[in-house]
Amino acid sequence: MRLRLRLLLIVSVAACAPMLPEPPPLPVLVGQPQTPAAAAPVARPAQAQAQVPAPAARDAVDFDTWKAGFLARHGGDRRAAYAAQLEGLTPDTTVIRLDGNQPEFSRPPGAYIQNAVSAARVAEARRRTDAVPWEVTRRFGVPAEILVAIWAQESSFGRVQGDMDVIRSLATLAWEGRRRDWAEGQLKHALDIVIDGRRDRAGLKGSWAGAMGQTQFMPDNYLRLGIDQDGDGQVDIWGSQADALASAANLLANAGWKRGQTWGYEVILPAGFDYAEAEGPRHPWSFWAGRGVRLAGGDAPTEAEAAEGAAILLPQGAGGPAFLALPNHYVIRAYNNSVSYALAIGLTADGIKGKPPLVAAWPDDAPLSREQRIGAQRALTALGFDTRGIDGVVGANTRAALRRWQTVEGRTPDGYLSATLADELITLVP
Template identity: 70%
Template sequence: MRSRFSLLLLLSVAACGPMLPEAPPAGPTTAPLPGAPAPSTPAPAPTTPAPAGPADQAGFDGWKQGFLSRHGGDRATFYARELEGLTPDPNVVRLDGNQPEFSRPAGAYIQNAASATRIAQGRRLSERVPFAVVQQYGVPTEILVSIWGNESAFGQVQGNYDVIRSLATLAYDGRRRAWAETELKNALDIVIDGKRERAGLKGSWAGAMGQTQFMPSTYTRLAVDQTGDGQIDIWGSDADALASAANLLAQAGWKRGQSWGYEVILPSNFDYTQAEGPKHKWSDWAARGVRLAHGGSPNQLEALEDGVILLPQGARGPAFLALPNHYVIRQYNNSVSYALAIGLTADGIAGKPGLVGTWPDDAPLSRDQRIGAQRALTAMGFDTQGVDGVIGANTRYALRRWQAANNRTPDGYLTADLADELIRRGG
């Protein structure tokens, strides 16, 4: 029975894999939000890479010397000791450079992440969240359990890469060198300061660690020793991992007594240019004909907050009122789809009813379609602020303006058919 349960957990996490646009990063992000782009997490490659060759090692050794000069300071000797004999991991380079050819629509991602299986598992494991953690940080049990399940299948899928080797490889490879070197320095400090033995510093290929998938810099700033045993063990201790996640959200501004948001029903005459843009209090949205999908109204605290209407799959899909706590979740992972998946999973764990709206069965977008649509929009005078194949806020804003100018519903949602049309029109 245990092996079958473990397999279900593994499949559940695999189904919640990375997606574009706005792919979830490898671990909690500390970038200012909302609106800051997050690094994407590429899909794993099935092949086994060959060992690094002599030329790679020579370049890697040269990078190590530069790293020690830039970041070593009075710890250079200790850093050199931990990096001695280290070789770059070709698999990490491969994973970091691999971009998925196709990206799933938001609904496909969210439905897999907030699956009935994960919700049922979360309900069973909710008792593992210490009551003292909820009381101290004000983050509800169901939110913490949802993050726990989505990040590591409730601790069962944490990654077994040597975090220091992974981050050194990413820094040497150079695509995100400044970020990787900062994380590497923090990982080295964790070992040198005796917070975790090197052999136990394991995580994802991108350096995210433990049951809550913290990056080393997040661990050093925000991880918590909830058990009081003198060790912050987000790998083996549920209590430490969950308290650490709660502390991250609390420090990011979690508002006690408030939800992340609600599914809403939009009126037939809704001005779609208002989506993902202006913030309004609930009374203003209600005056525009917006209503909660399950009736009623937000509570008194929520009604005082500014909310944003989100349309993750356009006018044909479910609509949501995103409250401030939605953006707090995005401090953990800067992705609209990720934050909605966490919120909807948490709602299910708490016993709230499911969605009223249904997700359209849209075809995935190829990378050529995403890039081609961005180029076409920019060529036609609707600047996407870059051509990178990531359909983020800037691209959706440009698309809304094009849709409005061409008498289309300006919901900012790019379908495969619309991408093909834009490419034809843009020449």
């Protein structure tokens, strides 16, 4: 029984990994496809290098070549110290496999969110809100329920923090190349943590993506935003609940958390709603109310919330729940740049506060394989609807491209890539 519980915890939280911010979505050109030739060139430091040989085609010499290049690019006066930490290191193929199958993008949003916002998790989170020091919520303005929701999702309240060598994981991601610039930057920070004596190498453990501790901080955020809340002279996000939760609050506050406002609301869309407006420009509540949108629970946004720019989100298309995303939704995405992740955190926090469940039901859609995600992106781009990267990550740019294709094809432009639609797109190109 204990083994089964641990496996469930690993499945539900260990795959959490930081989502990199994407460039802004391309503008919606109703009735006109955006061709690759017409699109302006976009620098994609994290995701442009998607065309990387499969891990099986790599070898140790190649990895050593990458290490030499990394030390030349980033070593500086610490080159010898970095080289000592990288000595004898080999790539971890598990890291590459997991990088291509992040659940935020492979599982349907409803399946991901329902697993994250289970009744058992919400009940435990409610019992643990007292773990958030009062002075943390007062100082940073982030509600305890949001912090506890992150704590639950990232590590099951500290129980599953990841036991992988952070330096090896980040070196593997940098060598593999899909997010090389980002991974090399994180690796440098991780090496600095060890060399500066902030954490010994044996204790620098985390997820396959290099996220560390009870609230799964990346090395750069640990160095910039880590808080020694318990006052023992160390930022210990692994062993100190207070340090981990205060550090998470500091990250959200620095990302622009708006005090006294929620993350968003479930909404009911009127018949004839223009789905092309979803996930587009943000407007005040008066704009959406004027188009017949209403809050599902019969609530009303506060005066401050009503004045904020908000977007309509359709995480599982026109057939699933719809949400009004306020600024704090996007602040949560500074923690993990995934719509599914941010909704899971917000809805868990709502459950902690005792808000009723969603009115709309989630469709029971099949998951998307990596081949389907890449195939759909390749097809859309070949058809003239540039996804700005063929990397298997179905983010805002892929959804925007799909929405343009749906508009041209006379379909409901909800931007939702189902497994069925991915298969159809793949058949449209050689």
